[in-house]
Amino acid sequence: MPKTARLYRIESLIRHRGHASFATLQRELEVSPATLKRDLEYLRDQLGAPIEYDRGLNGYRFGAGYRGQRHELPGLWFSERELYALLMAHQLLSETGSDGMLDRHLQPLLERIHDLLGPGGQAEAQRLLRRVKIVGALRRPVAPEFFERAGEALIGRRRLQMRYLTRSRGQVGEREVSPQRLVHYRSTWYLDAWCHGREKLLRFALDAVQSAKVLDERAKELPIKQVEAEMDAGYGVYAGGTRRWATLRFSAQAAPWISRETWHPDQRGRRLDDGGYELALPYVDETELVMDVLRHGEQVQVVEPAALRETVRLRLEQALAVYGPGGRRALGR
Numbered sequence: 001m002p003k004t005a006r007l008y009r010i011e012s013l014i015r016h017r018g019h020a021s022f023a024t025l026q027r028e029l030e031v032s033p034a035t036l037k038r039d040l041e042y043l044r045d046q047l048g049a050p051i052e053y054d055r056g057l058n059g060y061r062f063g064a065g066y067r068g069q070r071h072e073l074p075g076l077w078f079s080e081r082e083l084y085a086l087l088m089a090h091q092l093l094s095e096t097g098s099d100g101m102l103d104r105h106l107q108p109l110l111e112r113i114h115d116l117l118g119p120g121g122q123a124e125a126q127r128l129l130r131r132v133k134i135v136g137a138l139r140r141p142v143a144p145e146f147f148e149r150a151g152e153a154l155i156g157r158r159r160l161q162m163r164y165l166t167r168s169r170g171q172v173g174e175r176e177v178s179p180q181r182l183v184h185y186r187s188t189w190y191l192d193a194w195c196h197g198r199e200k201l202l203r204f205a206l207d208a209v210q211s212a213k214v215l216d217e218r219a220k221e222l223p224i225k226q227v228e229a230e231m232d233a234g235y236g237v238y239a240g241g242t243r244r245w246a247t248l249r250f251s252a253q254a255a256p257w258i259s260r261e262t263w264h265p266d267q268r269g270r271r272l273d274d275g276g277y278e279l280a281l282p283y284v285d286e287t288e289l290v291m292d293v294l295r296h297g298e299q300v301q302v303v304e305p306a307a308l309r310e311t312v313r314l315r316l317e318q319a320l321a322v323y324g325p326g327g328r329r330a331l332g333r
Helices: 004-015 024-028 033-045 080-093 100-103 107-129 144-156 224-231 287-296 307-321 325-332
Strands: 049-056 060-062 157-164 170-184 186-195 200-205 208-218 245-248 267-272 278-282 299-306
Touching: 004 024, 004 033, 004 049, 024 033, 024 186, 024 208, 033 049, 144 157, 144 170, 144 186, 144 200, 144 208, 170 200, 170 224, 200 224, 278 287, 299 307
Parallel strands: none
Antiparallel strands: 049 060, 157 170, 157 208, 170 186, 186 200, 245 278, 245 299, 267 278
C-alpha cells in the first residue's frame, strides 16, 4: 500500500472506530512495526493530526481537546511518483532565466514536497535530480528585481514605468506600459505590453530593462485574444506587422529532424520525392527567420518570397567575405 493510502487508512480507522491498537493498525495495513511507527509520527508531526496514545484503551485515538471538532487531512495529495515529477518541474522552472526569482518564490512548495516525501524520499529525490540535466543555451539573464516588478504589475493590473534599451538603435528611453503577458522564449523573458507612448502593443526584452517601477495607475486592459492575434502571428519573437509566408526546402539529410520540429504553430510541411522536406511558415519580421535559416547552412534553401531569398543570399556573401582576403578588416567595419 502506498504511503499516501496508508496515512488515509490510519486516520479513517481511528476516526470510525474511536480508537485502534498498534496491533490492529499493523494488521490492517500489513506493514512492519517500524513503518507504522514512522507513519504515526508523520501524521502527528508533519500533518498535525490530533492522534495520541491512550494507555487505558491500549490504542490510538484523537485527543480530548479535539472532541466535537472536525479534523481532516489535507485534501491535496500526490503519489511519490507525482511528487518526483513536481520536483523535476521545479528544477525546470529554476532554469528559465529569471536568475532564481521563480525558484525563490517556489521554495515553500519545494520544502513542502520534501516534507511529504520524508527522509528516505528526500534522499531518493536528490539522486533522481542528479540524473536530470537542463542546459539553457544562449541564455540572457534577467535581473530578478525587474522580472519581479513586471510580474507584480501584470498580476496587479498596474502600469509599469521603465528605462529601456532599444538595441537596434542603441538608445535608452523612458517607457510607460500596461503589461499584458509574460513570454518565455529561447531561454529569456519578454513582456508583451501596451506602450502608452507609441499607443500600440509591443514586445520588450526584460534583459534590456535598466530600471522599473510599478505605478499606481490602472493598466490598460486588452482582450487576451487581441494580444495573441497581434503578437503571435509571425515567426519568432518579432511581432507587429504584415504577415507573410516563407517556403523553405531542406535536404534529405536534414529532413528527419526538421520534419519533427515546430517552428510555428501554423506551419505546413510535406515530404518531397527526393527525400527532402518543404516547410511553409508565417513571419512578420524576417530578422529571426534569417538567423535560423543561416544556422542550417547548406542544408536549407529559401524558395520564396524572393525578398527573403535575396536577404539570405546577401548575408551568406557577407559571411564568406569575412573568411576571404581582408576578412578581418571587413568584420571590423
